[in-house]
Amino acid sequence: MKLEQMYESMGIGRDVLLFGREIESQLAERFAAIDETAEYNQMKVLQAMQDARVSDIHFAATTGYGYNDLGRDTLEEVFARTFHTESALVRPNLISGTHALHVALAGNLRPGDEILSPVGKPYDTLEEVIGIRESPGSLKEYGVTYRQVDLLADGSFDYPAIERALNERTRLVTIQRSKGYATRPTLSVARIGELIAFVKKLRPDVICMVDNCYGEFVERTEPSDVGADMIVGSLIKNPGGGLAPIGGYIAGCRDCVDQASWRLSAPGLGKEVGASLGLNQSFFQGFFLSPTVTAGALKGAIFAANAYERLGFSVVPNSTESRHDIIQSITFGTPEGVIAFCKGIQAAAPVDSYVTPEPWDMPGYDAPVIMAAGAFVQGSSIELSADGPIKPPYAVYFQGGLTWYHAKFGILKSLQTLLDAGLVSLA
Numbered sequence: 001m002k003l004e005q006m007y008e009s010m011g012i013g014r015d016v017l018l019f020g021r022e023i024e025s026q027l028a029e030r031f032a033a034i035d036e037t038a039e040y041n042q043m044k045v046l047q048a049m050q051d052a053r054v055s056d057i058h059f060a061a062t063t064g065y066g067y068n069d070l071g072r073d074t075l076e077e078v079f080a081r082t083f084h085t086e087s088a089l090v091r092p093n094l095i096s097g098t099h100a101l102h103v104a105l106a107g108n109l110r111p112g113d114e115i116l117s118p119v120g121k122p123y124d125t126l127e128e129v130i131g132i133r134e135s136p137g138s139l140k141e142y143g144v145t146y147r148q149v150d151l152l153a154d155g156s157f158d159y160p161a162i163e164r165a166l167n168e169r170t171r172l173v174t175i176q177r178s179k180g181y182a183t184r185p186t187l188s189v190a191r192i193g194e195l196i197a198f199v200k201k202l203r204p205d206v207i208c209m210v211d212n213c214y215g216e217f218v219e220r221t222e223p224s225d226v227g228a229d230m231i232v233g234s235l236i237k238n239p240g241g242g243l244a245p246i247g248g249y250i251a252g253c254r255d256c257v258d259q260a261s262w263r264l265s266a267p268g269l270g271k272e273v274g275a276s277l278g279l280n281q282s283f284f285q286g287f288f289l290s291p292t293v294t295a296g297a298l299k300g301a302i303f304a305a306n307a308y309e310r311l312g313f314s315v316v317p318n319s320t321e322s323r324h325d326i327i328q329s330i331t332f333g334t335p336e337g338v339i340a341f342c343k344g345i346q347a348a349a350p351v352d353s354y355v356t357p358e359p360w361d362m363p364g365y366d367a368p369v370i371m372a373a374g375a376f377v378q379g380s381s382i383e384l385s386a387d388g389p390i391k392p393p394y395a396v397y398f399q400g401g402l403t404w405y406h407a408k409f410g411i412l413k414s415l416q417t418l419l420d421a422g423l424v425s426l427a
């Protein structure tokens with residue numbers, strides 16, 4: 001069977017396929033650059049694994065307290081070597097990105113300390129962690145205060161305001177790399193480096209922490225290469241490579257990671273405990289695959305930006321912008337557009353492709369939200385997934401794809417769904 005016939009048997013019409021081909025043909029140079037970054041990062045991870053002398057005994061399961069879990073300790077060494085940090089905490093019992101960020105913050109802050117975010121409001125779930133939105137157990141309840149400096153209208157750092165906001169109580173500066181679901185631009189590693197240099201010049205003792213979610217392996221360097229004391233992320237995003245079934249990481253200076261470890265387990269126990277329960281092989285193997293998985297997701301995001309921009313929709317980042325994370329947003333302007341897009345992504349999934357996503361009133365949101373996720377790992381957003389609140393401007397956020405071919409198919413399927421519903425025209 002020819003490739004076109006294969007696509008046709010999967011519900012993609014000739015016009016959609018040709019349109020996709022035309023878009024893809026213009027992306028050869030960018031895709032080549034992405035492949036080169038993946039190649040570089042593949043070597044980086046491989047070198048770390050070789051230098052840490054990873055061996056099959058590291059895949060063995062431990063139980064109970066998990067004393068002398070060689071696999072866990074070696075995995076943490078691999079993360080530290082790859083990210084060029086003194087230490088790392090990589091654990092299945094860091095249950096999500098939010099949890100890892102909470103442990104990093106709570107472990108390193110004491111009553112009376114202040115957090116500064118010089119890049120505007122942090123990710124939604126951190127509002128409750130910090131206590132920006134009142135929440136039982138927040139850092140605010142433990143006497144940690146919070147200050148924020150917004151980015152300027154053009155997306156640049158407001159250096160004078162940051163200088164004014166830094167005070168004798170400032171203990172930690174938190175910098176979110178990805179825009180998440182905000183409208184500001186995602187920060188490049190180079191820009192993060194400039195910001196950290198500015199902070200450190202004024203206050204060398206302040207801890208600079210970067211929320212690295214969705215950013216890992218998009219560039220050749222990580223924020224830890226440009227002065228971050230701690231980088232934090234989720235293993236069901238980029239660095240789990242789609243194989244990690246759970247987990248988070250905190251990599252950074254020895255003291256910062258130790259402080260976090262006492263919060264994660266208990267003072268006196270720290271990194272020495274925590275059984276890995278047989279998950280180590282998935283963590284090692286997922287991390288090994290992460291550079292190429294991230295590259296596939298990145299190609300999907302760029303392909304979608306180019307396809308939907310051509311059709312007249314506003315896309316962020318736009319078709320030509322440089323990329324620093326794997327998230328893509330597309331503004332459809334109508335509820336029908338958002339719903340059709342998500343239905344297309346769902347129909348393209350390897351798991352639960354036969355279900356139809358519908359908008360629903362999710363707790364914590366002020367409008368119904370529709371989500372498309374047919375993932376091997378629940379909630380995994382390195383796998384192809386999309387969601388959008390049903391409210392103006394009717395935008396969807398989408399990300400992931402374990403392979404470029406699957407990401408591409410998902411986008412073609414979304415286009416086909418919009419076309420069949422009469423919501424776009426390819427001519």
Ligand SMILES: *Cc1c(COP(=O)(O)O)cnc(C)c1O
Nearest residue numbers: 096097098123178180211213234
């Ligand atoms: C996903 C994300 C988080 C939180 O991660 P969860 O695993 O969903 O808790 C935090 N910050 C950013 C920028 C993210 O993208």
